[in-house]
Amino acid sequence: MLLLTCPYCGVTAEETEFHGGGEAHIKRFAGGSDDAEFTGYLFEKKNPRGVVFERWRHVYGCGKWFHAARCSATLEIFGTYSAQTVKPSEAVISVIQARRPDWQVKP
Amino acid sequence: MSEFKRKSTDGEIEISQPDFTGMVTLRADLANSETIINIERIIGLKLPEKRKLIGDLSHGMAWMSPDELLVFCADPAAMAAQLNAGLSGAFLVADVSHARAVFLLQGDGVREVLAKGAPVDLSPEVFLPDDFRRTRMGQVAVAFWMSGQSPDSFGLICFASVQEFMFDWLVTASKKGSLPHYL
Numbered sequence: 001m002l003l004l005t006c007p008y009c010g011v012t013a014e015e016t017e018f019h020g021g022g023e024a025h026i027k028r029f030a031g032g033s034d035d036a037e038f039t040g041y042l043f044e045k046k047n048p049r050g051v052v053f054e055r056w057r058h059v060y061g062c063g064k065w066f067h068a069a070r071c072s073a074t075l076e077i078f079g080t081y082s083a084q085t086v087k088p089s090e091a092v093i094s095v096i097q098a099r100r101p102d103w104q105v106k107p
Numbered sequence: 108m109s110e111f112k113r114k115s116t117d118g119e120i121e122i123s124q125p126d127f128t129g130m131v132t133l134r135a136d137l138a139n140s141e142t143i144i145n146i147e148r149i150i151g152l153k154l155p156e157k158r159k160l161i162g163d164l165s166h167g168m169a170w171m172s173p174d175e176l177l178v179f180c181a182d183p184a185a186m187a188a189q190l191n192a193g194l195s196g197a198f199l200v201a202d203v204s205h206a207r208a209v210f211l212l213q214g215d216g217v218r219e220v221l222a223k224g225a226p227v228d229l230s231p232e233v234f235l236p237d238d239f240r241r242t243r244m245g246q247v248a249v250a251f252w253m254s255g256q257s258p259d260s261f262g263l264i265c266f267a268s269v270q271e272f273m274f275d276w277l278v279t280a281s282k283k284g285s286l287p288h289y290l
Contacts, residue, residue, distance in 0.1 A: 008173050014226045060243040062172035
């Protein structure tokens, strides 16, 4: 069971109050892109063992989308941060680096 | 106006629906100082803090999200007209009185009844007077709050379309002898 904190309303609740939205920080390829780019955007999601960045929505609460960084192996939550960003916040990256010294930020 | 007025007094808590509660949804940028001034002037109450309710069902405001308030009033049409006339910039006002159902819950077991269905810490030291929490009750999206007057008095709103289910759920959860007396 994941305990997530919504960065918009500050509520910490278990995952049934939220809804997962899949991999975060992916670039959307739509009009003007070729088939391979669109296929990659739509289907080819990373699913690493370890640190993952995800989108979540506080669906039963304030309704806002946000980002979460967690470990897919231990289910540890490293942090949650605003949806209005294209890359993880410095604060959450420093938490991950402290907890997982071998982990590297990939482009 | 909702035509279903329900009441239950034979369980651990008393459950009832008020005759009518005017409710107006207001969506606007609640961080904008001009918007805050206008809302406080029109409604005559201070803007509620995050996850708080200010006032009561006849005249009050609840914090729904960083850009949404629920305004309680006696005359929602007049309130919506006043808000539409008095606010500027990007905002949305909608009379949702007929789309929401209100339940009033009274009794010293009310925290335990709510705790059966919501992933919320309802202990007296955590859930405080005038706290307003949007969450789920069973599988239904709800918001509930603790009255500022009495720790045994809660209010709950849900979508009007599920009010019959919500009432049955609350009656079942508050059956005599079904509370653990833990909170």
